[in-house]
Amino acid sequence: MAENSEINKREDFGLAKAESESAPITEQVAGSFFKQLQGFWVTFITMFKKVNTVQYPFEKAPTAERFHGRHQLNRHPDGLEKCIGCELCAWACPADAIYVEGGTNTPEEQYSPGERYGKVYQINYLRCVFCGLCIEACPTRALTMSNEFELADSTREKLIFEKEDLLAPLRQGMLQPPHPMYPGSTDTTYYRGEVPGSHPSQETNSHA
């Protein structure tokens, strides 16, 4: 029995209901006229409300705090890069937009604390879907996303961002790598955030 009613319901395809509602407006109850007025009222009252439209690109509105914008490769307080070239971002990327080649730090040329640094770092913004999985994968918080979203350009080549395009700018107290690590520090000191900034002794190689 239950099966039969099921079939009946299915065969009906909701036609009966549609037929009843498609009756001419004159035949409907009087209340529906007020409903239409209510609709017009919404339109009318909006004319006196604050406008949400932003006159982009003449005006720019701030994005949400955790907006997924252009990536940034961060630095430690003394200027050394946080990226260790582990390629986990490249592996996490569902769009295959990231290409990383690691290099080995040497005492003469130290780019990041520890053994390895990202020698080549490219993000292809034609491919990137801004999902943020790379940021979750990054073990050193080297890769984060900024709020910048204006990434249109005229050629494909320009949309492949190199390491120098992605690296965070040098702030107060930072030195351009390669330069030696903070005196007396290890990579762990860096990861714990115990390095306050650059030390004068680190400047030795900065112009090499």
Added chain:
Amino acid sequence: MTNNVETTEMITCVIDGFEVTVPKGTLVIRAAEKLGIQIPRFCDHPLLDPAGACRQCLVDIEINGRAFPKPQASCTIPVETGMIVKTQLTSPVADKAQKGIMEFLLINHPLDCPVCDKGGECPLQNQAMSNGRPESRYEGVKRTFEKPINISSQVLLDRERCVLCARCTRFSEQIAGDPFITLNERGALQQVGIYEKDPFNSYFSGNTVQICPVGALTGASYRFRARPFDLVSTPSACEHCASGCDLRTDVRRGKTLRRLAGEDASVNEEWSCDKGRWGFKYISSRERITTPLLRGTDGELHEASWPEAIAAAAAGLAGKRAAVLTGGRLTTEDAYGYSKFARISLGTNDIDFRSRGNSVEESEFLAAIVTNLSTTYRDIDKADQVALIEFDPEDESPIVFLRLYKQSRKRGLKVTTLASHSSRGSEKLGAIRINNISELSELTAKSVILVGERAHETPGLLSSVAALAQQSGAKLGWVPRRAGERGALFAGALGNLLPGGRPVTDAAARVDIQSAWGVSTLPAEAGRTTDQILRALDRSELGAVVVGGVDPMDISSEALTSMLNSFVVSLEISHSAMTAIADVVLPVATVIEKSGSYLNWEGRTRAFDRALEDSLTRSDVRILSMLADEMKRPINLPTVAATAREIESLGHWDGATVTAPTQSLAPEVIPTGNQATLESWRLLLDLGTLQQGEENLAGTARPATVVISAARAATLGVVDGNSVSVTHERGTITLPVAIGDIADEKVWVPRNSIGSQSIVTFGAGRGVLVTVVKA
């Protein structure tokens, strides 16, 4: 250990309710494998002695109704009749025990997996997933160590990743015989350590990285370069020596990142030497030649197109009497290409694969004896005595050394060595050193004589060896240093041999080859040896030479100058001394860019495919074929596959061979005073062309030393470590001294190590008189 299946007692036991019959002495874990039951393990390795170190393979065992009170390590217990084994699959006790052990192992194991080299091919990772607890209950602070520490310049150790399975220490002690590493300290602080005084400079250290079941040992040149799933793996063969190791080449983004030892029970088992494992940087060297080069009128090499270069080479060779020198590193197919090119396109038998010292006696020995040799590694395993003639296995063919060491450790195999002094390798083998071949005794049909390529340096020695093998019935093996020599011999890249061991002077053999090649005549006179070719070039009796991968300094110090007046076509991979004087340089493929095969010292074919699919470089044989076409004397070998087919169709000669050499041993000149006779050989890790660019590998090379006898040291007033100068009229080598069991009238230096290149400095590797003084 013996292979007599009839006499081996078989034992039946029950594992997880299934009966299995295995030879007596089989370990429970191995018997389970036979049934397809995988018991998790870390320390167990089929080629190492059982250790029971990791405790991961615990199972429940009951013998004749009496159960062990606790789970037992299945990797240490041999099966017995009536044994009933319950693995983690059927016994909750075993399963719980295994999960508990896994939990213990993981307590201090760092969460390095995302950046660890082993991640993705890690037994700990895999077995933690299959046999571990899904969640960690450990909330304490993990033990940490400073990381990584250099065990050697090649091997790095992350101590916190180590699960103390002792595979590395057991390998270095039991397989390589270099017990430089050991487990130090106890408890949670237990760690693999090195002896401060004796660094881990083993020739086989790379194997410890490969068998480490976690990422504790990593190779410096591969560390953090890739993960297993980035790599494209191709089975390949080693191009470094005649041992014939099976290797695996892992390529990422067109670059070789690592090579691992492949498994071949009859050759290299699961091992390889460090040279084969890490010596591949020359492939991606900046010195690689990428386009053909032509010497212009200004005397400089200029880039040229292939048609231009081939035309220039053909024009230069036309009308001249030309010879062919092929280095010992060619594949059999390439060597066959040179062999056919010399005979058809150049119309000469002047071809020699020996880019080293050589003699007519050796040519005869190779043609008469070596082409028919069939001694194998198995013969070493079964031998009652092994005699090494001017052959240092550890330096010159490391896998042969591993076999010898295995037998000497297991059953005290008697090894006798004819050498200037006992090297580290012969000391490890407990070899009895003799000074003269007549001292060899008790040779039987089960004995094996391994003769090295240096034997030709003593006139008459190869003849005596051949006679001795004939007399005693002992098996004879000829072990050259380079991977391509036996193959080149088979391919006929020798003046007195046509392909397949056919003597040039035998008319029937020539007819055989003529019909196969479709030519009406072949040159009938035996060709010159390398030395004779060089002399003829010097005297302008020959006008041109085609050279494939030869370093002239390997032959003699005059080799390069003798080629200066001739037209030189060089087929090379990188810029070298040879290309510096060549008129036409044609770039060729390296071993990872081409397919082909080598014949190892046993004569066993080691075929390999190319690892790099989209390489533009070509194999020598393809280029020679183009050149022959241009010369209008085609050799019709368009591809390596076609060449291999042609070689196979020719088969081996079964007719008469040339007669074996019968030169008698010349009495040696005994120098007096501070004069001495020079002895040398090449160390495994030295300045070899194929080791260029790999600094980590070079870091574990043995230091170059001068070996002198205790008596001479006393006369000179030097002790171990003092410097002495070895002087010849051409030059001087000054090195620290090492006192050895060398004869008083001899002095030994490495042939091609840093600070000691005897051929460059003295113009000879052996036999010249030198003066030894305190420096």
